[in-house]
Amino acid sequence: MKLxxxxxxxxxxxxxxxxxxxxxxxxxxxxxxxxxLRPADLYDKLKQDHPDIGMVxxxxxxxxxxxxxxxxxxxxxxxxxxYKINTAEHHHHLLCSNCRTVINFPCDExxxxxxxxxxxxxxxxxxxxxxxxxxxxxxxxx
Amino acid sequence: MKLxxxxxxxxxxxxxxxxxxxxxxxxxxxxxxxxxLRPADLYDKLKQDHPDIGMVxxxxxxxxxxxxxxxxxxxxxxxxxxYKINTAEHHHHLLCSNCRTVINFPCDExxxxxxxxxxxxxxxxxxxxxxxxxxxxxxxxx
DNA sequence: GTAGGTGCAAATCGTTTGCAGTACA
DNA sequence: TGTACTGCAAACGATTTGCACCTAC
Numbered sequence: 168m169k170l171x172x173x174x175x176x177x178x179x180x181x182x183x184x185x186x187x188x189x190x191x192x193x194x195x196x197x198x199x200x201x202x203x204l205r206p207a208d209l210y211d212k213l214k215q216d217h218p219d220i221g222m223v224x225x226x227x228x229x230x231x232x233x234x235x236x237x238x239x240x241x242x243x244x245x246x247x248x249x250y251k252i253n254t255a256e257h258h259h260h261l262l263c264s265n266c267r268t269v270i271n272f273p274c275d276e277x278x279x280x281x282x283x284x285x286x287x288x289x290x291x292x293x294x295x296x297x298x299x300x301x302x303x304x305x306x307x308x309x
Numbered sequence: 310m311k312l313x314x315x316x317x318x319x320x321x322x323x324x325x326x327x328x329x330x331x332x333x334x335x336x337x338x339x340x341x342x343x344x345x346l347r348p349a350d351l352y353d354k355l356k357q358d359h360p361d362i363g364m365v366x367x368x369x370x371x372x373x374x375x376x377x378x379x380x381x382x383x384x385x386x387x388x389x390x391x392y393k394i395n396t397a398e399h400h401h402h403l404l405c406s407n408c409r410t411v412i413n414f415p416c417d418e419x420x421x422x423x424x425x426x427x428x429x430x431x432x433x434x435x436x437x438x439x440x441x442x443x444x445x446x447x448x449x450x451x
Numbered sequence: 452g453t454a455g456g457t458g459c460a461a462a463t464c465g466t467t468t469g470c471a472g473t474a475c476a
Numbered sequence: 477t478g479t480a481c482t483g484c485a486a487a488c489g490a491t492t493t494g495c496a497c498c499t500a501c
Contacts, residue, residue, distance in 0.1 A: 185455060185500050207490080221458050226491065243440045247389035248490085261434050270432055278420035283443065290412055291448035292403055298385045298442045301425065306433035327475050327480060349465080363483050368466065390465085 170198040182235055189220050193228045194252075202267040203241040203249040203260075241269065243300045263305035270305070312340040324377055331362050335370045336394075344409040345383040345391040345402075383411065385442045405447035412447070 175194050176186040184190075196213055197204070204212075210225045229250060232238045241249040244262040251260070251269050261270040283294050317336050318328040326332075338355055339346070346354075352367045371392060374380045383391040386404040393402070393411045403412040425436050 180501095183455095187456060187500070189457070205490095219458090223459080223492085224457060227456080242384040242389070243438075247384070261428060261432060261436075263434070264437070270434070272428065272432075278424065282420065286403060286414060286443060290403060290414075292405070292412070292443070292445050293451055294403075294443050294445040295406070296385075296444050298440060298444075300440045301428060301434070301436050302438050302440075303434050303436040309435055322476095325480095329475070329481060331482070347465095361483090365467085365484080366482060369481085 170195060178235070178237070184231065189224050190228055190231075192217055192220065193225060194232070197229075197232075197250075198252045200252075201269060203245055203251045203262065203269050204267075205245065205249050208249075241300070242298060243302045259299040259301070261301045262303070263308050264302050265304055265308040268305050268307075274299075312337060320377070320379070326373065331366050332370055332373075334359055334362065335367060336374070339371075339374075339392075340394050343411060345387055345393045345404065345411050346409075347387065347391050350391075383442070384440060385444045401441040401443070403443045404445070405450050406444050407446055407450040410447050410449075416441075 172191055172195070175191055179186045179190060193209070193213065197209055200212070202208075206222070206225050206229055209229070210220075210222050213220050213225070229238065232252070233250075237252060237254060238250045239253045239260075240247070241251055241260060241262065243260075244264045244267070249267075253271075255271060255273075257274045258271045259274055261272060262268075279297070279299070283297070286292060287294060314333055314337070317333055321328045321332060335351070335355065339351055342354070344350075348364070348367050348371055351371070352362075352364050355362050355367070371380065374394070375392075379395060380392045381395045381402075382389075383393055383402060383404065385402075386406045386409065391409075395413075397413060397415075399416045400413045401416055403414060404410070421439070421441070425439070428434060429436060
């Protein structure tokens with residue numbers, strides 16, 4: 168995920184939010200990582216170079232990104248409440264339970280749609296969305 | 310899920326645990342529900358008829374059931390940390406986001422295995438397990 | 452200039468733990 | 477009888493909130 172200052176500023180302003188230096192710093196640091204992070208993980212990463220940014224602000228920025236649909240929650244592998252930045256289409260996660268790396272893969276499997284159709288037929292449920300995550304070890308951690 | 314007193318007692322004793330009335334009450338109440346419940350939800354259900362049972366005991370029984378593999382966590386729809394009782398094989402969940410009903414469906418889809426194989430081939434990940442949950446509205450809540 | 456954002460400290464929520472008393476096996 | 481279980485209260489960690497100050501626009 169690559170996000171320039173300008174791009175972040177544009178996104179924030181388009182949503183009626185101010186582009187403060189704290190927000191830019193937090194979002195850039197978050198986007199730089201290919202891991203899934205808890206708020207405290209992100210705060211730790213920031214602390215070294217930006218000791219002036221408080222944990223509360225990290226929470227508020229993550230909450231903001233969540234409301235704007237720019238993050239997705241990661242369930243498996245972590246303790247829940249982990250986040251990964253996201254500007255892509257609907258997709259799924261491939262998680263390394265050792266190093267916490269996340270790889271996205273697109274949700275273009277016709278099989279899943281067929282499974283949804285089958286479930287709807289058999290149970291009468293109206294399916295709105297789904298969660299699909301795979302957990303294992305990435306090539307580097309094997 | 311139907312669990313008689315005797316069945317619960319047997320399970321507990323087989324695992325070296327004492328069959329106390331609190332445990333029987335909590336497990337029966339839990340098994341009676343087809344919804345996914347947070348510890349507090351379960352405690353609330355019990356409070357009416359069993360005001361003598363404390364929240365701490367609910368937590369300890371849920372932890373015990375978790376260690377025995379008799380519950381599964383539900384991620385979508387709730388705030389995480391919701392549980393559903395479970396004595397079945399590996400399966401997936403179909404969740405009603407209105408009434409919190411859970412329907413299990415078996416994990417016998419050959420498509421999923423094929424998808425896993427494909428992902429392994431393309432990414433080099435070793436996949437250990439997965440989460441798959443569908444969220445929507447049950448026939449009654451539509 | 453003003454609305455919105457930040458940082459601190461305190462409050463709050465969910466969960467776990469220490470300990471003394473209780474009850475199952 | 478002895479060990480495991482329970483309930484209370486207190487501790488704990490993660491997250492949210494109140495408030496005074498600050499700053500982007």
